[in-house]
Amino acid sequence: MESLLFYVFAGLAVLSTVLTLSVKNPVYSAIFMILSFAATAGVFVLLDAFLLATVQVLVYAGAIMVLFLFVIMMINLRNKEAEGLRISPFALLAAGTFLVLLGRAINDLGPAVGRRANELEGTPELLAETLFTGYVVPFEAVSMLLLAAILGTVVLSRRQTGEDAR
């Protein structure tokens, strides 16, 4: 049952990602990408990452994709640049090389050792304990990064006035 659900969610994620990249209208792309992220959240649940599945739905499928949709609607393409997918041999070559290398790497993988069952696995309790003990410095660094991103966004989006505007 568990592995059947995994294949359902994995197939849904790959299918909706393909649709994201191949449809012409960017709004449809964003909608299919929300589906792709939701399916990935299902995969996360099956891999015992319960908190991260919630974060994936709230932050990725919620906040980030709403941001994308807002920008798509503000830019308002007037259908002139609605171009579809152009099959480029270089892109297929790059992706094919990557997949072949990954296949070799998976082949060389030693026998996977299933970890001991932990009743706290993926809960906020265990994740928070690790995050705020062993990873305090990276956590603070990420908070500074987010602050820098906020400042950069405000500066870049300010409407330029006077002689600055060209």
Next chain:
Amino acid sequence: MIPLEHVLVLSGLLFALGLCGVMMRRNVILVLMSIEIMLNGANVALIGFNKYLIANPVDGSVAPDGQVFVFFTIAVAAAEAAVALVIAMALFRRLDTINVDDVANLRW
């Protein structure tokens, strides 16, 4: 029990699809979405490896390191998406285009 290999194949497929998207689409917003898809593929691999981590041989404890990494990846992806989308808006205001082929001033 889901085999680790299958999780890694899913992760690699998502990453390769995102790579194709970055190289094939010319709309800057679709290029950004493809980058998010690549980050998502890497997240799947991290969570898969986290599930199959071997417990610490000394005290048998298991720390969810992979899940903490995914936490950081999501935060970085949010920051990146916000800044990149504002740059796309500025590009559209100034040059009236979001086609990446029209913005090749820095190309040799």
